Amino acid sequence: MTAVAVLGVGVSRLGKQPERGLTDLAAEAIQAAFADAEVSSVDAVWVGTVFGPAGVAQRVLRSVGITSVPVITVENACASGTTAFIEACEAVRTGRYGRVLALGIEQMSAVFEGPIIPEKTDPEGVAGLAMPAMYAMSASRYLHEGAVTMNQLAAVAVKNRAHAQHNPLAPFNRQITVDEVLASRMIADPLTLLQCCPTSDGAAAAVLGAATGGPEEVVVRGAAIRSGRVWDQSSPHVWGYDIVRETAEEALASGGLDSIGDIDLVELHDAFTIGEIVTTEAIGLAPLGQGGEAIERGDTALGGKTPVNTSGGLLSRGHPLGATGLAQIAEVSWQLRGKAGGRQVPGARLGLVETMGGGVSVLDGNSCVITILEKK
Amino acid sequence: MTAVAVLGVGVSRLGKQPERGLTDLAAEAIQAAFADAEVSSVDAVWVGTVFGPAGVAQRVLRSVGITSVPVITVENACASGTTAFIEACEAVRTGRYGRVLALGIEQMSAVFEGPIIPEKTDPEGVAGLAMPAMYAMSASRYLHEGAVTMNQLAAVAVKNRAHAQHNPLAPFNRQITVDEVLASRMIADPLTLLQCCPTSDGAAAAVLGAATGGPEEVVVRGAAIRSGRVWDQSSPHVWGYDIVRETAEEALASGGLDSIGDIDLVELHDAFTIGEIVTTEAIGLAPLGQGGEAIERGDTALGGKTPVNTSGGLLSRGHPLGATGLAQIAEVSWQLRGKAGGRQVPGARLGLVETMGGGVSVLDGNSCVITILEKK
Numbered sequence: 001m002t003a004v005a006v007l008g009v010g011v012s013r014l015g016k017q018p019e020r021g022l023t024d025l026a027a028e029a030i031q032a033a034f035a036d037a038e039v040s041s042v043d044a045v046w047v048g049t050v051f052g053p054a055g056v057a058q059r060v061l062r063s064v065g066i067t068s069v070p071v072i073t074v075e076n077a078c079a080s081g082t083t084a085f086i087e088a089c090e091a092v093r094t095g096r097y098g099r100v101l102a103l104g105i106e107q108m109s110a111v112f113e114g115p116i117i118p119e120k121t122d123p124e125g126v127a128g129l130a131m132p133a134m135y136a137m138s139a140s141r142y143l144h145e146g147a148v149t150m151n152q153l154a155a156v157a158v159k160n161r162a163h164a165q166h167n168p169l170a171p172f173n174r175q176i177t178v179d180e181v182l183a184s185r186m187i188a189d190p191l192t193l194l195q196c197c198p199t200s201d202g203a204a205a206a207v208l209g210a211a212t213g214g215p216e217e218v219v220v221r222g223a224a225i226r227s228g229r230v231w232d233q234s235s236p237h238v239w240g241y242d243i244v245r246e247t248a249e250e251a252l253a254s255g256g257l258d259s260i261g262d263i264d265l266v267e268l269h270d271a272f273t274i275g276e277i278v279t280t281e282a283i284g285l286a287p288l289g290q291g292g293e294a295i296e297r298g299d300t301a302l303g304g305k306t307p308v309n310t311s312g313g314l315l316s317r318g319h320p321l322g323a324t325g326l327a328q329i330a331e332v333s334w335q336l337r338g339k340a341g342g343r344q345v346p347g348a349r350l351g352l353v354e355t356m357g358g359g360v361s362v363l364d365g366n367s368c369v370i371t372i373l374e375k376k
Numbered sequence: 377m378t379a380v381a382v383l384g385v386g387v388s389r390l391g392k393q394p395e396r397g398l399t400d401l402a403a404e405a406i407q408a409a410f411a412d413a414e415v416s417s418v419d420a421v422w423v424g425t426v427f428g429p430a431g432v433a434q435r436v437l438r439s440v441g442i443t444s445v446p447v448i449t450v451e452n453a454c455a456s457g458t459t460a461f462i463e464a465c466e467a468v469r470t471g472r473y474g475r476v477l478a479l480g481i482e483q484m485s486a487v488f489e490g491p492i493i494p495e496k497t498d499p500e501g502v503a504g505l506a507m508p509a510m511y512a513m514s515a516s517r518y519l520h521e522g523a524v525t526m527n528q529l530a531a532v533a534v535k536n537r538a539h540a541q542h543n544p545l546a547p548f549n550r551q552i553t554v555d556e557v558l559a560s561r562m563i564a565d566p567l568t569l570l571q572c573c574p575t576s577d578g579a580a581a582a583v584l585g586a587a588t589g590g591p592e593e594v595v596v597r598g599a600a601i602r603s604g605r606v607w608d609q610s611s612p613h614v615w616g617y618d619i620v621r622e623t624a625e626e627a628l629a630s631g632g633l634d635s636i637g638d639i640d641l642v643e644l645h646d647a648f649t650i651g652e653i654v655t656t657e658a659i660g661l662a663p664l665g666q667g668g669e670a671i672e673r674g675d676t677a678l679g680g681k682t683p684v685n686t687s688g689g690l691l692s693r694g695h696p697l698g699a700t701g702l703a704q705i706a707e708v709s710w711q712l713r714g715k716a717g718g719r720q721v722p723g724a725r726l727g728l729v730e731t732m733g734g735g736v737s738v739l740d741g742n743s744c745v746i747t748i749l750e751k752k
Contacts, residue, residue: 021497022497050430054426054451054453054495055451055453055495055734056495057451058603058604058742059497061604062606067604067605067606068602068603068605068606068619069602069603069604070601070602070603071452071603071604072450072463072603073450073451073452074449074450074451075431075433075449075450076447076448076449077430077431087463090470090472094466094470094472096466096470119430119431119432121397121398121429121435122429122435225446226444226446227434227444227445227446228437228442228444228445228447229443229444230438243444357431358431366434367434
């Protein structure tokens with residue numbers, strides 16, 4: 001099997017941009033990734049999007065001159081971008097294609113005025129269990145069990161905004177305080193506005209190819225994808241914990257890594273503050289029920305033991321669904337190459353990217369993709 | 377690399393079934409495929425759909441007890457089902473997963489009252505160039521050039537309906553005549569109603585695994601996928617011809633086959649009568665401009681040299697987009713196993729499945745997936 005390298009990455013301007021179409025957003029990301037990789041063509045493309053219209057992939061690719069190569073569009077909820085990435089990796093790893101583009105695109109503003117409206121065939125969603133409510137259930141349980149405090153929830157948003165001030169790509173970079181987070185408008189009790197990722201438009205891309213062993217090369221050390229783990233009233237942990245834990249274990253094992261302790265930085269799915277806390281625990285950065293404490297203590301802040309979401313995360317960068325995973329891949333790639341500016345993690349060699357997609361409804365399970373990147 | 381076998385196939389009831397949801401349709405197809413393969417679980421799933429709502433894959437899979445395995449939903453226009461199939465094949469071939477389900481699902485009646493409405497971001501579609509019009513352009517050019525006659529166009533519909541009378545799965549099986557086809561309501565001049573595939577609801581599935589060499593085993597002999605070949609006013613051939621020709625050549629070569637002459641039967645994308653004629657030429661069953669003659673002569677009818685669309689094709693089975701490619705795979709699998717009843721091609725050993733997906737617009741190119749199945 002071929003060792004896979006991330007040859008280049010690119011991210012478009014992010015944030016609500018209803019005046020721009022997916023073609024324009026995608027072109028910006030692809031051109032940046034091609035320039036970064038110093039290539040002008042690829043042999044195949046995987047495109048991740050959740051709400052992009054059928055056939056949009058070919059249209060956006062033609063705009064940058066990519067025609068006559070296999071194009072496969074994938075949807076895997078919020079993990080669509082990293083699903084495109086993992087499929088592109090697999091194609092290079094197995095020698096199916098030599099150089100592959102993984103592209104993530106989403107223009108939320110073209111589909112929704114505000115938050116995602118549950119699909120009419122999603123019974124729990126229609127009954128009110130939209131994404132903010134699902135995360136709010138986890139937060140309520142954690143608060144009830146004493147596993148988190150309101151201040152710890154807010155500390156996630158404050159930390160990620162502190163990181164975002166060093167990331168020119170994060171549209172939400174005004175510094176905020178715990179009091180301000182808790183005083184912002186209630187969205188789904190106990191989650192306030194500043195604890196919820198903004199809806200967003202954007203595109204992100206990565207070019208993958210065979211590793212050549214160069215000194216600055218970023219390679220894919222491990223990867224895992226899981227889906228459809230059912231969560232219901234009989235589950236021992238909150239929504240998402242188990243699938244993330246199992247996927248993390250599989251990803252670490254696939255890279256021959258013993259523990260998360262080897263990882264220098266993490267980009268993870270902080271769609272809501274409680275999501276980052278639960279994921280911090282699920283991937284092993286803190287014991288179960290102690291993620292909030294670890295974050296409040298600064299363990300996962302820049303300068304801490306294992307910085308999490310140096311980009312500012314979904315809370316500051318926004319969450320253009322299909323693009324999110326590849327924006328995470330871009331952040332970790334930049335970090336490993338030492339190109340992360342004021343948010344650089346010194347000497348970072350191993351970075352982990354976690355994306356969790358909700359199933360449409362609670363009962364339908366969910367999906368998780370985790371990849372581990374390395375600079376040798 | 378592992379030789380890949382089609383362990384089992386299943387197709388739901390087809391036709392407009394607005395009272396049934398995707399979950400119900402999918403369950404019928406999956407249960408049939410599992411029973412056929414004599415298995416009760418798989419290690420991963422690829423799902424093809426065009427208009428299924430985001431996240432629908434996990435919901436329909438949970439209904440049949442498939443949880444906690446990787447699930448990847450793919451969209452590739454009308455070739456979405458065979459894209460799921462080719463990705464599932466690749467996963468088995470490379471040893472990524474042992475046993476994989478490829479599932480195609482579509483409920484057109486839940487999305488459109490009649491034909492597919494072009495996406496608002498598709499400039500040609502909005503201007504009137506919907507799918508019937510695109511195919512009508514090809515038919516007009518063929519008629520102008522003397523490459524086809526009105527009767528030859530109609531003969532495609534008559535032939536496929538004749539085949540469909542032997543296929544219990546084809547909802548449209550009333551026998552028709554050339555005169556009746558030509559006298560039916562005009563949809564897009566010169567294509568009349570009976571020359572256009574019906575919109576449809578349905579699901580189809582295939583279970584893939586490592587070949588064991590059993591005597592009745594159907595294996596994947598070759599496969600190819602192409603996308604995004606731009607077609608415009610400078611193209612030498614009509615829409616779709618070039619990409620189908622190139623994909624067919626690649627698929628035959630990948631299976632070590634010299635020519636289409638080795639193939640015993642073909643299921644191909646007869647979304648409109650002219651589509652079957654152009655594809656018959658593109659894959660090499662007739663010289664360029666002589667596909668209509670070949671069909672009128674009976675070369676591709678049951679009992680002819682190379683029967684095409686023994687199932688009745690999209691024209692008789694309907695075209696539930698994501699399910700179509702896997703329904704084609706099922707038909708060829710049954711034929712190779714000698715289980716095709718009154719439509720059986722005697723001694724069939726090699727069958728080819730072709731699906732062409734339109735790009736959203738003419739200029740955005742299109743996609744094609746071709747697979748070749750074999751009974752050793």
